[in-house]
Amino acid sequence: MTTAPVARRALSLLSLSAQAPPIQVPQPKRRFGRSREGSLKERLQGIAFALPAIAVLCLFVIYPAYYTVRLAFYKSDFLFSFTNWVGLDNFKDLFEDKAFFDVSEFPPSGAVFNNVRWVIIYISLCLILGLALAVLTIRVRYESFIKSIIFIPMAISATAVAVIWLLVYSPNADIGTVNAVINAFGGNPVSWLGKESTVNYAIIVAYVWASTGFAMVVLSAALKGIPTEILEAARVDGAGEWSIFRRIMLPMLSLPISVVTVWLFINVIKVFDIIYVMTAGGPGTSSRVIAYTMFTETFSGNPGRGAAVAVIMLVLTVPVMILNIRRFKSERVMT
Amino acid sequence: MKRRSWLVLLAVALTAIVASFAATGYGGKAKPAAKSAGTIEVLSLWGGSEKDAFIKVTTAFTQKTGIKVEYTTARDFVPVIRTRLAAGNPPEVAIIPRPGVLSDLAKQGAVKTLSSMGLTNAYMKARYGPAWIKLGTVGGKLYGVAAKANSKSVVWYRPDQFKKYKVKPAKTWAQLLTLTKTLKAKGATPWAAGAKDSWTLTDWFENVYARTAGPTKYQGLFSGKVKFTDPSVGRAIRQMLQILNNKYLAGGVQGALGTAFVDGIGRVFGAGAKAQLYFEGGFVGGIALQQVNTKLKAGVTINSFPFPTINPKYDSPMVGGGDLAAAFKDNADVRAFLQYVSSAEAGRIWVSTGAIVSPNKQVKKTAYPNLLVRAEAAQVAGAKVFLFDGSDLLPGSLADDWGALLQNALQKPGTINSLLSDYQKKAAKEF
């Protein structure tokens, strides 16, 4: 999963956060039933236009989703057919598998909790850095130059990000940038990707590097939307920059921030590529995440269990679906 | 306005048409459509020098029969094979180092039986000993041709460095420990390990276990009859840790876990290498000589000794690995290829590269090119007890999980017992 999908979601989330009504001639008051009006010709043409897309979606998204949910109750085979009914056993096995879900000691570990770690650290870092950069860059003339630099990693593949950071994290102090810096300060090189206690954080940092650009651009645009009059008035009243930031900017940015958060969350649920390339879930199973578990289970002979993981992933996205729909409806962006 | 939108639509349509023409015309050049013209695809996990050795065999095959062979490397060959099977475009032949995987696939009907392809039992018996035939047999039917064999009970060292430190290869575990401590005391880094590739740790375990718990228990453990929670298992792991720890490993445990198998070889045999001893299979010799450091001289700067005994009662059973060639499709080209792979000629060519030992009875000892592989071949042939690599026999995902368990044990020795009991719960379901 790369930063480009994060950017795609940037597109959509920004549209979602539309605050201004569409620029057009005032409309008569809209009633929901209006979609039933319109000539027969219009209706037929409308349906014809939408049909190809809807057909593709039904065939390739909706039907497969149903199939996967059903498959989660079987053991299945290399052809992914419905063989060997096992009921809820796949789910039971998953939660008893310490590599997936381990609450036997504190802190809890396993793929699920790696995703939790990602949620907390990745999202916070992206937001904090993005916000800080948005606030800082707005004050300098070379703003777009800096923003381009930060934004570049967004365009490249998660696979390329992984290769880049494999070089940076190399445990050989002669080659790896991080360890060379540590060496220069007299420390000992650390195998960042080979150590259970550091590997997740190392990968998260790499992905934050790649994703902050998105948060920054969105928040920067939002920041520029704050009317200067309000800020000037506050300054005239004698408020300091920090207090202006905390009391005026942050509250006005709360919508964009929440929208960025939601899409970063989706990113966390789906993260796979960078882990597959950097560590293959290792050392051992310590950097696995849910999407990775789904892949391994499906392709080492347990498609049923893989489907169960996919179901869990789907369930996790449901709150976001509901949020999106609610937000969209409340925007009243409908003709 | 009108013209522009027409142009846009036209451009879009043209691109789409060109793209699809290009793609299908392109696809026509690639294998699936052109396969009928005498090409087969062989998939395995070898890269580097091991792959080059195999290519020599396929080149000879093409010269002899005119059938082309396309070789595909797959790092994660299990997911790749399964993905392609599910997608409906498997390779014609796959050479699989894990009988356990072959068994899974054969049981589900993905693999063709050898007898249905013209390789009769008599044909196979004339070429392979009973141990190798048993390995390729699932449910009474033969599915796999043993293509190559390797000993996995070999310790590699640098004779010139040993001379410098005035130490000798070890015959017993106690001697090995002393050797390790002496090297450490003299300022050298005793061991390197490629523990990032977890299968290297499983090989360590198998050798130690076979020598501490005996061959019968070994067989029992990897066939589900002995539980992983049996005290002998934990004991063997702890014994491994007498050497695989922060004191004696290059880079410590973390460094070893960050080092892949080939890089581990480089830690001992690469230019400017610092470590002294490396344990892995007989194939290390070929990789070291041809890939890692071409300046090495067999016998002078690189040599091996057999894995030492631990409990004199069990002497030195040889743990070995082998790769089985299995077919997912049946046609004349595939049959010709399998027949060639099981011929003495192919075996001779392959072993002459110094990369493998051939399990084929009909390959003569004189075909081996250097003393390293000759020693390995002698070990394979002369082994009183031959035990197949246990983790490769495990079904399903147990093999990978076992490697992961050992990696975890290396980092947290205190958790060995709980790791084993969790693993046993998983294993009980698969067996």
Next chain:
Amino acid sequence: MATRVEVPALTRPRTLSERLVRIVTRSPVHIALIIIAAIWLVPTVALLITSVRERSDTLSSGWWHVFESHLTLSNYSEVLRTAGMGHAFLNSLYITLPSTLMPLIFGALAAYAFAWTRFPFRDTTFLFIVALMVVPVQTAFVPLLKFFRENGGLNTEFYGIWLAHTAFGLPLAIFLFRNFFITLPKDLIEAARMDGASEFAIFRRVVIPLSVPALASFGIFQFLWVWNDLLMALIFVSDPSKQPMTVKITQLLSTYAQEFHILAAGGFLLMIVPLIVFFALQRYFVQGLLAGSVKS
């Protein structure tokens, strides 16, 4: 235009002393930004430099020793020829172009229907599509693999992955285009209708020409998304001769392990096209990001 959180022109510093004061008070900001930007560039620069160094150099010294080593393009030629990255580049192209065009076309058509025509259940269906935007591909790829296998061996050609990418790109396309289309002036469309134009004519002559920015930005996003994708390619393009660059690099990683000079060259080749697309079309990219969004 964008408002700036900056001192308005009236109080721009005139005298030298005022300027100096401004620089001093602003310097923490400058310093912080320059440091952050420098750190941000390091990983990419490291890769670029490593890709032009000799093998022996990369194995023994870090990229910061660049001025002491001689540079070479041999890594690129090796990666392109021997490792097959050139072939993989073409594969990436063949996979990406249709996967971008199809959701664009189908999405725009459907979006027009949702925005400007009326038919039963229109809004409910649209809400459903909004919900589909976040469905992970993991819920679909197993059945899709089976479906493609059983229906014409679509996995042996590129059709499988084209369809999969199209399906997962459609919800976003429909959503974005629909939101853009409804901002178009209603009069124009009503007028065309009254002139007796068919819906398709309106679509083609009125809506599309006005929507180029939106089409372009989705096109760019989808292009980057597919070009950079690994997971779908791993699954739906299992034929080794058809694999795109992302998959090829993971294979390079296993064959060449720590030989970073090769990996760096491969990685950079993978990055070039997205970087070019990004820099050349940045205008559309940024416009799209802000389209219909925050008040400006």
